[in-house]
Amino acid sequence: MSNKIFESKEDLLRCPLCEAVNYDRGRLTKCRRCHSSLYSYKYFKNEKSVAFLITAIIAYIPANIYPMMITKNFGHEISSTILGGVILLWQQGSYPISLIILFASIFVPIVKFVILLYLIINAKYPKQEVSNSTKKNMYYLAEIIGPWSMIDVFVVAILASLIHLKSVEIIAGNAATAFALSVFFTLLAAQSFDIGSIEKHKEGQGDSRDSKTR
Amino acid sequence: MITDRELDKLIICKKCHKIHEVEQLEHGEIATCSYCGTTLYSCDKDSIKKAFALSLASMIFLILTNFFPLVQIDFLGSEQYVTIFKTMVTLSSEGFWFVALMVSVLIFISPIVIVMIHIMLFGLIYFKREKELARKLLIFLGYILPWHMSDIFLISILVALVKLIGFVQINIGIAFFSLVAFVIIDLYITRVMPMHTLWFNYQKVFEDE
């Protein structure tokens, strides 16, 4: 069944934790149901989110420079970076796996960085060329694809504990720590980003298509 | 002004943030967002009972997953196996303590905590006991849910196995199959019992007398 959209004269906020509908009381308020902090777009500055995101982007640099996985084959050592691993798999003909790693380790983190960075900057210096509902869809996309970035770390963890043979050995590289840190801080950045700040400039600054459905 | 009671009858779409009024559904019906099509809520009269039984089943699969080998390989006569516990031990013994910590939270601690919260929560709501504890469990569940990645770990095992095909002989272990079962049940529970529905059931049982 398709649900009718409710027309409300009041500003209402969705609690990200328990999904309760709350009044937007203009200042830092507590959710009426779970008492977690709800930030109103009028006063919130995504400072925490910015700090987490910058940390995540910085950690992503060594994650791509250092080797992710080191293979010791009869004393012969091969170390590969994330991108190196993707290229190697492609050359070996494992196209699906190569594409999965490319998507999970390169595409997902970069898309998340770009989306969050764009939303944070846009909340601070609003321009209305993109509608609010598109921005909310962008945030939703970042949330949905986020966990996929852990695939390569898990794969390295599995291979490193499985391939410990006399002749062949796989060990994790330093990029694993950098990459895990990057994922960790991206998750924190996404969670501390306030979705309400997208709506910051609905009053008096156009975008009437969206503000009608408040 | 809208009262809290009326606010409880509203739901905001998690994808497009449009506000909807919760309508009375027939058994088995599903309400979707008329703007973006996302599932908002559904109606199933036995959902708590079903979810309680399923969460007990998922606990059994989770225990099997954690205690048995996921995969075992055979390479030129030497055998190796991997368990969830062994991945964490290997990582920390090689000095990757942060990765080990993160992996253990995502695939070991969070799943166990979530399953235990589910069992207690569905039990408490079903038997109408311990309102305050149920409330605290619900709040904690909201915090821990994003830190659970069993499903992604399952995909990672498949990726790792495809990488190994042709080099070694692979034997799939009991833990792998129970992980598949756990992930399927877990996905089903979070589908029929999203946060909004859980709180809705909580309020129906403990607050509407």
Ligand SMILES: [Zn+2]
């Ligand atoms: Zn709340």
Ligand SMILES: [Zn+2]
């Ligand atoms: Zn929607």
